[in-house]
Amino acid sequence: MNIAAAVNENFANNSNYLIRSAMFVYALAFLAHLAEWVFGGRSKIAVQSAALIEEAQAKEAEAEAAKQKAARQVTVKTAAGSTVTLERPAVVTRASASDRGIADGPGAAGGDEKGDRYGRIAVSFTVLAWLLHASGVAFRAASVQRAPWGNMYEFSTTFGAVAVGTYLLLLALKKDVRWIGLFLTTTVLLDLGLALSVLYTSSEQLVPALHSYWLWIHVSCAIISGAIFYLAAVGTMLFLFRDHYEVAVTAGKATDGRWGDIMRRLPSAASLDKFAYRMNALVFPLWTFTIIAGAIWAQAAWGRYWGWDPKETWAFITWVAYACYLHARATAGWKGRKAAYLALVAFGCFLFNYYGVNIFVSGKHSYAGV
Amino acid sequence: MSITEKTEREDLGAAGAQLSTAPVDTFAEAPALGLLGWLRWMWRQLTSMRVALILLFLLSLAAIPGSLIPQHSDQLKLEAFKAKHTTVSPIYEKVGLFHVYSSPWFAAIYILLFVSLAGCIVPRSWQFVGQLRSRPPRAPRNLTRLPAYSTWRTDASPEEVTEAARKALRGRRFRTSVTDTSVAGEKGYLREFGNLVFHVSLFGLLIAFALTSLEKAEGGKLVVEGDGFVNNLTQYDDFSGGTLYGADDLQPFGFDLDNFEQKYATSGPEKGTALKFQANIHYYSGTDGKPVKGKISINHPLSIGGEKVYLISHGYAPVVSIKDAKGNVVREIVPFLPTDTAMTSPGVIKATDTLGTDGKPDQLAFRGIFTPTVALNATRGWYSTFPTLQKPMLILNALHGDLGIDSGAQQNVYQLDDTHLKAFTNSDGSPFAKAMQIGDTMVLPNGAGSLTFEGVKTWASFSITHQAGNEGALISGVGAILGLAGSLFIQRRRIWVRAVRAEDGVTVVEMGGLGRSESARIADEIGDVALQLLPDAPVRPEDEADGEAPPPAADAGAENEPAAGTTAVNDDEGARA
Numbered sequence: 001m002n003i004a005a006a007v008n009e010n011f012a013n014n015s016n017y018l019i020r021s022a023m024f025v026y027a028l029a030f031l032a033h034l035a036e037w038v039f040g041g042r043s044k045i046a047v048q049s050a051a052l053i054e055e056a057q058a059k060e061a062e063a064e065a066a067k068q069k070a071a072r073q074v075t076v077k078t079a080a081g082s083t084v085t086l087e088r089p090a091v092v093t094r095a096s097a098s099d100r101g102i103a104d105g106p107g108a109a110g111g112d113e114k115g116d117r118y119g120r121i122a123v124s125f126t127v128l129a130w131l132l133h134a135s136g137v138a139f140r141a142a143s144v145q146r147a148p149w150g151n152m153y154e155f156s157t158t159f160g161a162v163a164v165g166t167y168l169l170l171l172a173l174k175k176d177v178r179w180i181g182l183f184l185t186t187t188v189l190l191d192l193g194l195a196l197s198v199l200y201t202s203s204e205q206l207v208p209a210l211h212s213y214w215l216w217i218h219v220s221c222a223i224i225s226g227a228i229f230y231l232a233a234v235g236t237m238l239f240l241f242r243d244h245y246e247v248a249v250t251a252g253k254a255t256d257g258r259w260g261d262i263m264r265r266l267p268s269a270a271s272l273d274k275f276a277y278r279m280n281a282l283v284f285p286l287w288t289f290t291i292i293a294g295a296i297w298a299q300a301a302w303g304r305y306w307g308w309d310p311k312e313t314w315a316f317i318t319w320v321a322y323a324c325y326l327h328a329r330a331t332a333g334w335k336g337r338k339a340a341y342l343a344l345v346a347f348g349c350f351l352f353n354y355y356g357v358n359i360f361v362s363g364k365h366s367y368a369g370v
Numbered sequence: 371m372s373i374t375e376k377t378e379r380e381d382l383g384a385a386g387a388q389l390s391t392a393p394v395d396t397f398a399e400a401p402a403l404g405l406l407g408w409l410r411w412m413w414r415q416l417t418s419m420r421v422a423l424i425l426l427f428l429l430s431l432a433a434i435p436g437s438l439i440p441q442h443s444d445q446l447k448l449e450a451f452k453a454k455h456t457t458v459s460p461i462y463e464k465v466g467l468f469h470v471y472s473s474p475w476f477a478a479i480y481i482l483l484f485v486s487l488a489g490c491i492v493p494r495s496w497q498f499v500g501q502l503r504s505r506p507p508r509a510p511r512n513l514t515r516l517p518a519y520s521t522w523r524t525d526a527s528p529e530e531v532t533e534a535a536r537k538a539l540r541g542r543r544f545r546t547s548v549t550d551t552s553v554a555g556e557k558g559y560l561r562e563f564g565n566l567v568f569h570v571s572l573f574g575l576l577i578a579f580a581l582t583s584l585e586k587a588e589g590g591k592l593v594v595e596g597d598g599f600v601n602n603l604t605q606y607d608d609f610s611g612g613t614l615y616g617a618d619d620l621q622p623f624g625f626d627l628d629n630f631e632q633k634y635a636t637s638g639p640e641k642g643t644a645l646k647f648q649a650n651i652h653y654y655s656g657t658d659g660k661p662v663k664g665k666i667s668i669n670h671p672l673s674i675g676g677e678k679v680y681l682i683s684h685g686y687a688p689v690v691s692i693k694d695a696k697g698n699v700v701r702e703i704v705p706f707l708p709t710d711t712a713m714t715s716p717g718v719i720k721a722t723d724t725l726g727t728d729g730k731p732d733q734l735a736f737r738g739i740f741t742p743t744v745a746l747n748a749t750r751g752w753y754s755t756f757p758t759l760q761k762p763m764l765i766l767n768a769l770h771g772d773l774g775i776d777s778g779a780q781q782n783v784y785q786l787d788d789t790h791l792k793a794f795t796n797s798d799g800s801p802f803a804k805a806m807q808i809g810d811t812m813v814l815p816n817g818a819g820s821l822t823f824e825g826v827k828t829w830a831s832f833s834i835t836h837q838a839g840n841e842g843a844l845i846s847g848v849g850a851i852l853g854l855a856g857s858l859f860i861q862r863r864r865i866w867v868r869a870v871r872a873e874d875g876v877t878v879v880e881m882g883g884l885g886r887s888e889s890a891r892i893a894d895e896i897g898d899v900a901l902q903l904l905p906d907a908p909v910r911p912e913d914e915a916d917g918e919a920p921p922p923a924a925d926a927g928a929e930n931e932p933a934a935g936t937t938a939v940n941d942d943e944g945a946r947a
Contacts, residue, residue, distance in 0.1 A: 091900070092519045093893045212669045285854045292847040301669045303588070303680045303835045305843060306579070308471050313437040320430040324423060326858075331419045349430070361437060 011143030012202065018136030019157060023192050025129035026185050032122035033108065033182040039118060040110030041261050102246055104267040108179055122181055123171065130164045133192075137161050149219040150210060152358055156195035160188045162227035177275075179266055183234050214297035221290040225283045226350055229322075232279035233347035236340045239272035243337060273340070277329060280343060284322055291315050310361040314353035321346030416482070417489030425483040432479055436470030484576060491569045498562050505547035506556035509866035513882035516866075518893040520881045520900050524907040528877050531869035534906035535881075538899055539865060552868035564856020567849055574846030581839035585614040592831040594687050594703050598626035601677070601834065615836055621675040625653035626661070630684055630828040634757055642712065642756055649681050649830045666832070677836050683708075684830040685715055688740050688764050694724035694819045695732070705829045706740045707784055712754040715740045718786050719766070719821075720773055727817055733773045734819060735786050738766035738803075740826075752805070764823045765805040768794045768814055794818065861885055863892050865899060869907075879907055 109115030137158050141148040148154045167184055170177045245263035254260075266272065294315065295305040306312060325342040328334035415421055439462065440447040448468060452459045466473030513519055524531065528551060535553045539546045544555030589609035591599050599605055601624060603617040611617060633646040647668055652661040655675045666672045671680045687705040706717030719736040726732030741754035744763035752765045772790035775781055794802035794815050804812040806823040813820045863885040872878050881900060885892040 090520060091893050091897045092514075093517060281858045285851055285858060288851050288854055292851065295847070296844070297669075299840065300671070301680075303671065303678060303833055304586075304837070305582075305840065307443070308436060308441065310437040313433050317430040317433050317437075320426055320433075324426045324430070327419060327423055327426065331423060333420070334423065357437070 008143045008145070011139050015136045015139035015143060016196075018132050018139060019192060019196065022129045022132035022136055023189060023196075025125050025132060026189050026192070029122045029125035029129055030182070030185040030189060032118050032125055033185060036108045036115045036119040036122060037182060037262070037265075039115035040106075040108050040112045040265060041258075102249070102268045102270075104176070104271050105179075105263075105265040107176070108182065108265055110265050119178055119181070122185075123178065126164065126181065126185065127168060130161065130168060133157070133161045133164065147216050147219065149215065149223065151201045152199040152354075153195050153201045155219070155223065155354075156191055156199055158223050159227055160191045160195075162223050163230050164188055166227055166231060176267070179238070180231065180234055183238075184231075187230075187234075212297060212301065214293060214300070218290060218293040218297055221286055221293060225287040225290055226354070228279050228283040229287070229347055229350055232276045232283075233344060235272050235276035235279065236343045236347075238266055239269055239276055240337060240340050240344075242266045242272055243269040243340075273336070276340070276343060280322065280325065284326065287319060287322065291319060310357045311353065314349060314357050318346060318349040318353055321349050413489065416486050419490075422483065422486045422490065425479060425486060429479050429483060432470070432476050435467050436476075439467050439470075441471070442469045480576075484573065487569055487572065491566060495566055498559075498566060501562075502559065506545055506554040506864060508547075508549055509552040509554055509868050509882070513866060513868060513880045516882035516884050518883040518896045520896055522879055522900075522907075523872070523876045523910045524879055525910055526869075526877055526907040528869035528871055531877060531879055531903070531907045532867065534903055535867035535869075535899070538902040539867075541902075542895075542899070544865065551870050552866055554864065554866050556862075556864045558860050558862035560856050561860040561862040562857075564853040564858075564860065566853070568853030568857055571846045571849035571853055574849065575843060578839040578842035578846055581842065582837060583612065585612045585836070585838040587611045587615045587619070587836040589834050590682070590831060591834065592705055592829055593627045594705060594829040595627050595629050595827050598624055599832070599834075600624035606834075607831075612836075615838075619836075621655070621677055621836075622657050623653065623655040623659075623674045623677070625651045625664070625672075625674075625679070627651055627830060630830045632684065632758070632828075644711070644757070647681065647684060649684075649832075677834055680833045680835065682831045682833050684828060685713065686740055686742060686759075686762075687827045687829045688717075688719075688823060689825040689827060690719060690736075690764075691822045691824055692719070692721045692724065692734060692819065693821075694721070694734065695727040695817055696725045696729065698723070698725065700724075701824075703827055710754070711757065713742050713757040714752075714754040718784060720775070720783075720786070722773060722775060724819065726770070732770050732818075733775075734814075735769040735771075735773060735791055736766040736821060737769065737786055738764065740764050742826075744805075759826060762808060762826055763805055765803065766812065766821070767801055767803045768812070768821070770794065770818060861891065863895070865892075865896065867899075867903075876910060877907070879903070 107119070109119045137148055137154075140154060140157070144150070149158060164184060167177060167180060242263055245260060246269050248254075248260075267275070291312075294312070298307065298309075298312075299305040321342065325339055325346055328339040328342050440451045442448060455462075462468055466475065470476055510516070513521075526534075532548060532551065532553050536546050536548055539553060539555035542555075542557070544557045545559075546553055546555045548554075587610065589606040591605060591607055593599050601620050601622060603609060603620065609617065611619075628650045631646065631648040631650060632644065635641050635643050635645055649666045651664050651666060651672070653664050653672065653674055654661045664672055666679055666681045668681055671678045673679075685706060685708045687703050689701070689703050691699055691701045693699045700721055700723065702719060702721070704717060704719045706715035708715040716739050717737075721734040724732060724734045739752050741752060741761075741763050742758055743754050743756035743760040744752065745755045746752055752763070769786070769788075769791040771792045773781075774787040774790060781787060796802050796815070802815055804810075806812060808823055808825055811820050811822040863883060865881065865883045868880045869877050870880075881896055883892040883896045
């Protein structure tokens with residue numbers, strides 16, 4: 001027993017070192033992303049206002065052309081190159097109504113070679129940091145010999161690992177999501193910092209109420225849902241900014257400030273909106289399952305599947321808020337910005353359910369260890 | 371934006387209609403005169419998506435106060451809150467903030483929401499059945515206006531092309547219908563079906579909820595090891611029945627608590643944390659059933675005759691014998707309720723039939739703390755450092771007088787009513803108190819009697835519940851998830867292929883696709899179907915040369931994407947070779 005305990009303590013210490021190292025590497029990734037944004041900025045190439053205006057005009061013309069295309073209803077995009085494809089008929093697609101015809105921005109590096117190199121470095125650092133982070137979580141699990149999700153510290157570290165893991169998976173699938181990198185590394189640093197400083201709980205056994213295989217099912221689903229909801233929330237927030245910017249661009253207003261320079265490089269509002277929607281729609285069923293799995297567990301542990309415990313209530317509120325968002329997107333007059341605000345409110349509910357309910361409200365889910 | 375959408379709809383006509391049965395959201399103008407007109411207008415408002423959205427939002431808002439303000443289900447916390455907030459409590463009480471989830475206004479919101487849902491789902495279901503029975507709609511006149519479009523010229527006859535297209539679409543599990551010059555195909559009905567299943571499941575959940583709350587009965591019982599429980603009303607510490615399930619419906623069964631097992635980590639950083647709580651019991655059902663060995667632990671309730679017995683909590687019950695001034699002895703086993711994980715347990719002991727030195731009734735009472743592993747600290751006083759019996763200590767004050775039990779009023783067994791009690795004091799006037807190990811005796815001043823701490827037993831408390839509607843809720847929940855997955859992950863789309871002989875005798879093939887959701891995949895699918903058609907309807911060579919018929923691939927974006935398309939073409943060639 002004592003030897004085992006010593007080994008466990010060793011594992012726990014290793015886990016802490018790994019998480020701290022991960023934070024250090026995340027910080028490097030964060031700096032590299034910053035460099036990417038800085039070098040990609042137009043001010044660095046010292047483009048003066050004439051050029052800015054020129055591009056604004058060009059963009060306007062582009063937007064105009066896109067509109068006309070939309071009017072003719074032929075925006076061309078083929079799924080074929082030039083030589084081999086003679087055999088294959090071209091497929092013409094038409095922009096959907098919500099599309100302004102504005103193309104995606106060039107990304108944080110803004111086409112700048114140096115910026116792009118820093119961006120690649122940032123991604124490499126993120127991969128390294130994630131490996132450290134994930135093994136930190138694994139060591140923690142080994143030290144407590146159970147699912148490492150028994151308290152807020154463990155939940156937070158796993159949450160961050162899943163969020164970054166999903167991001168890296170999207171990158172590996174050749175999805176263009178590097179724009180999320182800076183925001184993600186920032187928040188993961190905050191998340192881990194908060195976990196280590198405020199929420200830290202030394203490696204412990206679980207109270208008997210948590211001795212159930214439902215811990216694996218219910219909590220892992222909650223973590224995955226939360227992490228993907230989070231990525232969607234970042235997309236939604238950027239959508240709101242970018243949408244604002246695009247409205248200004250189409251109205252012909254000046255958008256050459258530093259803010260405009262950042263916005264210019266983001267994906268188009270339509271792409272961001274689509275990204276956020278797909279992420280949300282992807283995990284909404286999983287979130288539903290999380291709640292139902294929780295209800296089944298509650299039935300087994302407490303004798304009732306639903307008892308309006310604060311945690312349950314807020315899970316329900318979050319669920320309803322996301323349902324609102326999904327319905328709003330399909331309702332004329334609620335699409336776009338209004339739906340996006342709903343998505344942010346919904347994620348706010350998720351966050352409150354995690355931090356707020358655990359820390360300020362006492363209920364049957366009080367395993368915060370704070 | 372909305373204008374574009376409207377024109378789109380008009381452009382596509384019947385072909386674009388009913389790709390989903392989602393309600394077309396129109397805010398009806400001023401209602402027609404008369405009561406019926408008003409009612410119809412209000413019904414249309416209630417069933418509109420907009421109002422449903424508002425109701426959904428209200429539902430989540432209304433659920434918030436119940437999570438922040440103590441509710442009736444937690445009486446202890448509620449009393450504390452009421453004592454602390456004397457000004458707002460009456461107002462809260464009046465508007466039902468202490469029982470939000472059974473309050474009329476909360477019910478109003480969800481009932482309206484479900485009525486709205488019904489008003490939406492029922493017509494949608496009929497519409498969907500109608501869609502299933504009818505054929506996919508005919509091709510729109512102008513296929514170029516569809517979100518994805520492709521065309522080429524071929525030497526094959528129109529009939530050959532339409533037949534090949536029909537086969538290709540059937541092969542892709544599209545429902546097809548052929549008219550003289552065109553084929554219409556539709557796929558992804560499961561999306562709509564999933565949507566309906568999801569919403570119907572919500573009704574199922576609501577009904578299951580209602581059933582559960584009507585038929586739920588719950589009672590609590592604390593059992594000391596060696597004692598037993600029989601399932602009838604007199605045995606319960608507390609019992610609350612449901613409308614459809616009361617005290618008369620209790621099933622006959624019982625159980626005896628043989629012992630209570632508890633294991634804690636004794637070393638390492640997790641020292642003191644509970645590893646195992648388990649009540650070992652013998653249970654029997656019916657009035658003369660044979661006792662069967664069983665166990666109850668947290669997460670693993672015991673099912674007896676349709677009822678479930680849950681382990682709720684556990685603690686220690688000191689065994690004491692009390693001798694009064696005249697030498698009468700009573701032996702009591704008194705459960706003390708733990709207040710922390712190390713089982714520091716305050717409690718009271720009442721002796722009701724004792725006599726005083728003068729021979730008249732003089733009830734004795736003791737108040738104090740039991741600690742399984744004792745420690746003393748200047749600020750905390752007596753407390754326990756570990757939950758098992760390593761250094762058990764019982765620390766008691768003693769009082770005498772009238773316990774107030776004989777007045778007939780209900781009294782909490784874990785509390786003393788001090789009004790007619792007098793504390794024993796030492797000669798210097800300080801309260802009389804003693805800390806006892808097992809075997810120690812506390813001799814009261816002035817020959818008033820004594821108390822001997824004989825030993826300790828463990829107790830466990832159980833919740834005995836009867837619940838209905840669980841299966842219904844589970845089935846509805848699973849249905850909701852499956853329906854949701856179907857309605858979010860499946861794409862409903864239509865593809866039309868038209869082949870017409872042009873004036874120069876060459877067949878022009880046109881293909882268009884329309885998806886309900888904003889997926890780009892419809893374009894890929896059109897491309898794939900086109901590829902599949904090519905063996906039967908090859909592109910005319912001279913068209914390739916002058917590059918006239920297919921619109922030029924002008925977009926720069928095309929350069930980035932050919933990988934998939936190219937390989938597909940190559941594969942296709944390979945297959946034919």
